[in-house]
Amino acid sequence: MKTLRTFIPAFILLFVIAPLLLAQGNNRSEINIPNLPGYVTLKCDFHIHTVFSDGNVWPTVRVEEAWRDGLDAIALTDHIEYQPHSKDVPTNFNRPYELAKPLGDKLDIIVIKGSEVTRKMPPGHLNAIFLKDADKLKTDDWRDALKAAKEQGAFIFWNHPNWKAHQKDGIARWYDEHSYLLENGLLNGIEVLNGYTFSPNAQNWCLEYNLAFMGDSDVHDPIRMEYNYMGKQRRPITLVFAKEKTEAAIKEALFAGRTAVIFNDTLIGKKEYLLPIFNASIKYNKNDIVLKKKDSFSLQVTNQSDLTYILSAKNITEEINCTHNVTLLPSSTSIIEISTGKESQSGRYTLVYQISNFWTASGEHSEITLPIHIEVE
Numbered sequence: 001m002k003t004l005r006t007f008i009p010a011f012i013l014l015f016v017i018a019p020l021l022l023a024q025g026n027n028r029s030e031i032n033i034p035n036l037p038g039y040v041t042l043k044c045d046f047h048i049h050t051v052f053s054d055g056n057v058w059p060t061v062r063v064e065e066a067w068r069d070g071l072d073a074i075a076l077t078d079h080i081e082y083q084p085h086s087k088d089v090p091t092n093f094n095r096p097y098e099l100a101k102p103l104g105d106k107l108d109i110i111v112i113k114g115s116e117v118t119r120k121m122p123p124g125h126l127n128a129i130f131l132k133d134a135d136k137l138k139t140d141d142w143r144d145a146l147k148a149a150k151e152q153g154a155f156i157f158w159n160h161p162n163w164k165a166h167q168k169d170g171i172a173r174w175y176d177e178h179s180y181l182l183e184n185g186l187l188n189g190i191e192v193l194n195g196y197t198f199s200p201n202a203q204n205w206c207l208e209y210n211l212a213f214m215g216d217s218d219v220h221d222p223i224r225m226e227y228n229y230m231g232k233q234r235r236p237i238t239l240v241f242a243k244e245k246t247e248a249a250i251k252e253a254l255f256a257g258r259t260a261v262i263f264n265d266t267l268i269g270k271k272e273y274l275l276p277i278f279n280a281s282i283k284y285n286k287n288d289i290v291l292k293k294k295d296s297f298s299l300q301v302t303n304q305s306d307l308t309y310i311l312s313a314k315n316i317t318e319e320i321n322c323t324h325n326v327t328l329l330p331s332s333t334s335i336i337e338i339s340t341g342k343e344s345q346s347g348r349y350t351l352v353y354q355i356s357n358f359w360t361a362s363g364e365h366s367e368i369t370l371p372i373h374i375e376v377e
Contacts, residue, residue, distance in 0.1 A: 028067055028070055029068065030070045030306075031070040031234070032304075032305050033239065033262075033305055033306065033307060034304075035280070036241050036276045036280070037276065039243060039258065040245055042073060042239070042241075042245060042250060043070060043072050043073075044074065044239075045073075045074050045075070045217050045235060045236075046074070046075040046077070047214075047216030047217065047218045048062050048076055048218075048219055049076075049077065049078055049116075049218070050076060050096045051089050052083075052085070052089055052092065052093075053079035053082055053083060053084070053116070054078075054082060055078065055219070055220045055221075056222070058099070059095075059096040059099040059100040060100055063100050063103045063104050063111060064103070064107075065223045066109050067109055069223065069234070071109065071237065073247070073250055074112065075111075075114040075127070077115055077127045078093070078115060080093060080116065080145065081117070081138075093115055094113065094134050097111060097112075097113040097134075110250065112129050112130060112247060112250070113129070113131045113132075113134065114130070114134075115149075116159065117137060117149075119142045121175075122177035123175065124166055125159040125160065125163075126146065126157065126159060127157050129155050130152070130153060130154050130247070131154050136148040136149075136152070147184075147186070150186055153251075155189070155251060155255060156186055156187060157189035157211075157212065157214050158178070158190045158191065159218070160195075160199075160218065161190060161191070161199055162197060162199040162201070163197070170197075171201065172199045172205075174201075174205065187209075188212060188254065188255060189259070190202045192206060192213050192215060192261055193261050194216060194218050195226075196263075198268070200362040201362075203361065207270070210257060212255075212258075213261050213268060214259065214261065215237060215268065216238060219235065233264060234262075234263070239269075240253045241253055241259070241260075241273060242258070257270075258273065260273050262307075265307070265357050267307070268359045269359075269360070270360065271360045274355075275358075275368070277305075278309060278355060278368065279368075281303055281307060282309075283301075284299060284300070284302075285299065285300035285302075286300075290373045291338070291344075291372065291374050292340070292374070292375055293342060294339075294342050295340050296338065297337075300334075300335055301326070301334050301335070302332070302333040303329060303331065303333075306330045306331065308327065308329055308357070309327070309358075310325075310328075310355065310357045311326040311353040311355060311356070311368075312324065312325050312353065312354050313351065313353055313354075314352040315350075315351065317349075318341050318343055319340060320338065320340055320351065320372055321338070321339045321340075321341065322338045322339070323337045336370075338370075338372065340374055345374065346374055347373075347374055348373050348374075349372045349373075350370065350372070351369065351372060352367055352368070352369055353367065353368050353369075355367065
């Protein structure tokens, strides 16, 4: 009887929860990030695994997850050399793409054929995407595998350079093998963010060698088992600033290095791409602020995007004071209080705010300016 009493509430609960789970599957969470002048901002994940290597989901599930997560494109990048499911799932490096592509077309998700060349460090693991035939990457020498990818026009990037399985101290290192890759056109980008792990060295190398910033989930289990969606957490994604939403345009943008990386509230990339995102997101209730001595003004700042911007004032003076720390929440309006002192002099001044969650280089952040005009009678 005790078992029956336990079973009945659970049985009823199943009927209550099941429709909610089905409804979740039919809803897409859009990510509102503004376009840059001349480009569309595409949300992408270029490092994803399925049961065809060491992942635990079928390829079509990855497309459904991407659609629900508001993505525009994904690359399926199963391991070439590591096939732990081969007794149950036949090794076929092209098959994940073949299975996922039709559903991608149906849901307007661009599915890109890729593979992960999985070798010891150095050089480590590298993804090759936009492949025509992944089977040709099955070679004894990693150099031959990457050359075969390049011959197919693939975009090649270095995965998780600070992965602790390769670097016990979690610090990425550049080896002669990576110089070889760079010199021979076999390295086009680096993951500065893989899953939850950020690499400052990778960020600096992308800047030094003009490589694309990459940030990906490297997901193996169902995506909602690896990231806390109930806590509003998002998977890491690569923002691609493409001329249009096509596979060819994504490829062109990646080779041109027009990318940035986003994970929750942090954006990582070149200043030339991050600042336009901020500027396109923000609207002020007044653009020309004129104050008198011992005067004040409440500047209303509306964030029209789904991103959070964390600002901290850099140059507060006796002439002008302002709100020191401001968080611009998504789809909301915040107030920056600006005031002048009794010693303020007439002239034009500039308030400087650092965007603390915009990382343009190791230890550096983007900055914005607010012009202020003081008129003393």
